[in-house]
Structures are given as structure tokens and as C-alpha cells.
Amino acid sequence: MSTRFLRRFPLLLFLVSATAVSLFHIGTRITQMPNDVQAQALAPHSLVEPVAYLPLVTIPEAPCVYVETNDAVVIEIESVPAVDDWQHETSFPGYTGSGYYVWRGQNYNANPGQAILTYPISVTKASDYQLNIRNSHGTNPSLYNDVWARLDSGPWIKSFSNVLNMWTYDFNFDQNGNLGAAVFKDVTPGIHTLELSARSTGFRLDRLVFSANGMGQLDSWPQSPCVVP
Numbered sequence: 751m752s753t754r755f756l757r758r759f760p761l762l763l764f765l766v767s768a769t770a771v772s773l774f775h776i777g778t779r780i781t782q783m784p785n786d787v788q789a790q791a792l793a794p795h796s797l798v799e800p801v802a803y804l805p806l807v808t809i810p811e812a813p814c815v816y817v818e819t820n821d822a823v824v825i826e827i828e829s830v831p832a833v834d835d836w837q838h839e840t841s842f843p844g845y846t847g848s849g850y851y852v853w854r855g856q857n858y859n860a861n862p863g864q865a866i867l868t869y870p871i872s873v874t875k876a877s878d879y880q881l882n883i884r885n886s887h888g889t890n891p892s893l894y895n896d897v898w899a900r901l902d903s904g905p906w907i908k909s910f911s912n913v914l915n916m917w918t919y920d921f922n923f924d925q926n927g928n929l930g931a932a933v934f935k936d937v938t939p940g941i942h943t944l945e946l947s948a949r950s951t952g953f954r955l956d957r958l959v960f961s962a963n964g965m966g967q968l969d970s971w972p973q974s975p976c977v978v979p
């Protein structure tokens with residue numbers, strides 16, 4: 751198509767020019783790819799390999815031990831991680847600390863050792879020690895009212911309260927039908943492991959007091975320090 755011919759038809763000249771400009775722009779856009787895409791296209795493959803990250807290394811904290819002060823170890827139940835169907839709740843008012851644990855799993859009336867909460871403790875005095883767990887339960891004074899407890903891998907003991915629908919330190923052992931205060935005999939100075947395992951659905955545990963000779967328990971007693979031995 752000669753220039754002379756196009757000059758005779760201005761509209762045709764315009765259309766040919768516009769088409770040429772458009773093709774130039776398309777070509778320009780293709781060469782103006784984002785820098786990262788160009789880099790992948792142009793750079794040696796090894797330069798765009800993802801960085802190989804080292805796995806995160808977490809150093810486990812040494813477990814701390816709750817140390818007796820003034821003949822008692824005081825621990826909020828929720829101080830240790832909840833396991834299994836132990837639930838951290840706050841809906842039943844009057845708890846101490848940041849809440850309480852309630853067992854929401856099945857009853858384990860005949861098979862202790864399920865869903866164990868573990869409390870390492872340290873005492874300085876050789877003595878009998880009484881365990882009082884601040885607890886509550888609903889429904890019936892003598893139903894859904896217990897938990898298993900043991901010290902240092904000893905026998906699991908059914909531990910119960912008959913106080914209905916209020917927080918109480920009433921806490922007793924049922925040792926094959928012999929009912930009495932929850933006392934561990936002849937505890938020696940040093941580190942011990944107190945464990946609780948699930949028994950009754952709906953039984954709430956708030957805080958525990960482990961005290962020499964059953965000296966008592968008060969909400970105002972501060973939590974014992976937890977010290978890495």
C-alpha cells in the first residue's frame with residue numbers, strides 16, 4: 751500500500767497508523783513484566799529456590815515444683831495444663847485464681863488413671879499431710895461428687911465431697927468403704943508428685959491445699975511459689 755495511495759484516503763491512513771501504535775504498545779507491555787516474574791524467567795534457577803528454613807527448636811522448660819511455705823502447699827488447679835476432657839471454666843461463680851477445671855468426660859468409677867492432672871510439690875517437714883481440694887458439684891450430694899487422687903504412684907484413692915452446689919474444702923477419702931479425711935501418711939521431706947484423675951462427670955476442682963497435720967485451709971492463702979529445682 752503506497753504512501754501516495756494512503757494520502758488520497760486520510761481515513762484509511764488513520765486506521766493503519768492506529769493499528770501500528772497498538773501493536774507497539776502490546777509488545778511494550780509484554781516486555782514490562784513485574785520484576786519478580788522477570789527474575790524467575792531470567793535468573794538461574796538456583797537464585798529463586800526458596801530458602802531452606804531450619805526447623806524451630808523449642809527448649810522445654812524444666813518443670814517447676816510447688817514449694818511448701820508455712821507447712822502448706824497451695825496450688826490453683828488450673829495452674830497445670832488441662833488434659834483430655836478437663837475443661838477450664840468460669841461460669842460457676844466464686845472460684846479463686848483464673849477459674850476451675852471441671853470433668854466433662856465419662857465417669858471412671860472403676861478405672862482410675864484417666865486424664866491425669868499432675869502437681870509436683872516439695873515439703874520440708876516429715877509429717878502426715880492432708881489434701882483439701884476446693885470443689886463443688888451439683889445434682890445430688892453423693893452423686894457426681896468425686897475424683898481419684900494419689901501421691902507418688904501410690905494407690906489411687908476415691909476422693910469425694912458431700913457438700914452440694916457451693917465451693918467447699920470438704921474433701922475426704924473413701925478407702926474401700928472407710929471414710930475419713932484425705933490424709934497421706936508419713937510424707938517425707940523432699941519432692942513428691944500429687945496426681946488427680948477423672949472419676950465423676952461434672953465435678954469441679956478449684957484449688958488444692960496440701961498441709962501438714964491438717965492445719966486448715968483459707969482462700970486468702972497465696973499460691974505457693976513454683977521453683978525449678
Ligand SMILES: [Ca+2]
Pocket residue numbers: 826827828845846847848849850955956957
Ligand atoms: Ca482456681
